[in-house]
Amino acid sequence: PPVAELPRPRLMQGAAPEGLWEGLASLVDTDGFGLSLVADAASIAGANGQTDFSSRRVTVREDMDPAARAKTLAHELAHVRLHGPDHEAPAHRGIGEVEAESVALMIAAAHGMDTREYTVPYVAGWASATACASSSCAAAGAPGLSPWPASRSSDRSTGFAGPGVC
Numbered sequence: 001p002p003v004a005e006l007p008r009p010r011l012m013q014g015a016a017p018e019g020l021w022e023g024l025a026s027l028v029d030t031d032g033f034g035l036s037l038v039a040d041a042a043s044i045a046g047a048n049g050q051t052d053f054s055s056r057r058v059t060v061r062e063d064m065d066p067a068a069r070a071k072t073l074a075h076e077l078a079h080v081r082l083h084g085p086d087h088e089a090p091a092h093r094g095i096g097e098v099e100a101e102s103v104a105l106m107i108a109a110a111h112g113m114d115t116r117e118y119t120v121p122y123v124a125g126w127a128s129a130t131a132c133a134s135s136s137c138a139a140a141g142a143p144g145l146s147p148w149p150a151s152r153s154s155d156r157s158t159g160f161a162g163p164g165v166c
Contacts, residue, residue, distance in 0.1 A: 006128065007121040011048070016070035017111040024073045024107075028058050031080050035073075037062040048072045051079040071108050071115055078103035094126035101126075 028035050034057045041061055044050045049060045049072040058076045060069055078100035083090070090096040101123050108115045 006125050009119070009122040009125075010117040011064055012067040012071055012113065012115060012118055013065045014067045016066040017113065020070045020111050021066065021073060024070065024077055028073070028077055028080060031077075032056055033058050033080055035060070037069075039063060049076040051076045051083075053084055067113060068118075071104050071113065071118070074107040075100045075104035097126040098123050 025035050033051070034055075036057060036059045038044055038059055038061060040063045041047060044059050044061065047061075048064065048068070049058065051058050058073070058080065060072050060076065062069075064072065079096070082099055082103070083096050090099070101119055105115050105119045
């Protein structure tokens with residue numbers, strides 16, 4: 001039976017491993033992107049982080065604990081390296097979000113961080129949004145389901161078509 005409501009991601013709490021933020025920030029810089037902290041999610045359309053390929057800027061919320069900021073920066077670095085204009089765009093934004101969060105999970109795990117309370121619900125939400133991306137409904141142009149509000153659907157700064165677009 002279908003799950004009535006998907007669990008919601010819970011931000012990581014506490015400290016990040018020493019040097020992780022600095023190392024990730026250095027990689028963002030090496031890839032030619034600036035890095036900014038913003039006051040809160042309202043500053044970046046409700047997101048924890050954002051990668052803008054047109055301005056070559058990665059932005060992360062400052063109002064999260066250091067562990068959540070570092071994991072978010074790993075997620076955004078994955079977008080930089082996997083989803084830029086020089087790469088083939090995923091068929092659906094959800095695919096790119098699952099890829100970026102999977103990279104963030106691996107980086108965090110390599111540094112002893114447990115991201116399950118955030119990553120599992122986040123990936124499940126995006127994975128369910130891509131259900132039609134690999135099925136016959138994609139050929140028919142049927143829209144996918146989205147765990148995100150309609151306001152995120154037109155977010156072009158990430159290089160994705162937006163949730164709900166198969």
